[in-house]
Amino acid sequence: MRSFTAVVAILLATLLAPFAIGATWVSERVDDREAYVDTVGDLSDDPVVQQVLADAAADAAVKALERHIPVGLPSAVRGWARTAALKVVRSPDFPTFWRKANGDLHQQVLAVLDDPDAPTDGDITVDASPLVAQVLLQLEDRGIPVGLLPTIPLDVPVTTKAKVAEGGPAYRAADRFNRIVPLAWAALVLLGVLVAHGWRGRVRTAGFALLGVAVAAVVLLLAVDPATTAALDQVEADRRELTGVMLDAVVGSLTPYARAFLVAAPVGLVLVALSLWPRRTRAEQAPASAIPGADGHFTP
Structure with a gap:
């Protein structure tokens, strides 16, 4: 039962991982003004x-x-x-x-x-x-x-306030969601590790959780181009030139951010491999004097 609980917890954490990474990206790179300015700064x-x-x-x-x-x-x-x-x-x-x-x-x-x-x-x-x-x-x-x-x-228009306001309800809902998802992911991983059997089970569970993070990063990397295209489709055609460059920079910043999480893959593989390392047999663990016949004398 404990093993089943650990498996379910890690599977759920893996499903949440893309949203958790995306949520932290939005908080760190989009909502934060200085980070946003740094993202588009090179467009000068x-x-x-x-x-x-x-x-x-x-x-x-x-x-x-x-x-x-x-x-x-x-x-x-x-x-x-x-x-x-x-x-x-x-x-x-x-x-x-x-x-x-x-x-x-x-x-x-x-x-x-x-x-x-x-x-x-x-x-x-x-x-x-x-x-x-x-x-x-x-x-x-x-x-x-x-x-x-x-x-x-001179005010150069980027987009209309009405167009931005259309995304307001989704943004406000996502803002609340984004605060919960990373914590939910961490809680599921912690639960999986705690209920796993023995140190090998805990190490293996942590390894699979990290592999799930790497898979989530790959999913996000594949989603960047479609997301950019979808965002551009919402921009008025006569304003797409300037806005398109800026959107491409902002959404494109998800690529290096998600790529950084790929480091979880080798770490996860190492942990899984460590948990599968062959156990020493009782004979290997016992001292030579405790093994019958090891001293050259055998008493039937």
């Missing part, structure tokens, strides 16, 4: 990100000039603005801007997901007004009187 060097933000900043700068200085603008101002914008997004200061913008973006998203009463009108945006200011400063070097302009706001 991504050509798509740079091009989208450069185009938006250049267009905003030109429209502001045309609105506030309708007469006397050189015909080449649009080309100058695009050149200046590309220079800005390729500058050493752009990664700092990108990290701060994504910290604000993360706050916007969680505000909608966490609060069922949060307003759903408008967009989740990246505040790119600092980029516009830098573009205008470079145009000033070409003789454009940008001092006549007020501060130019």
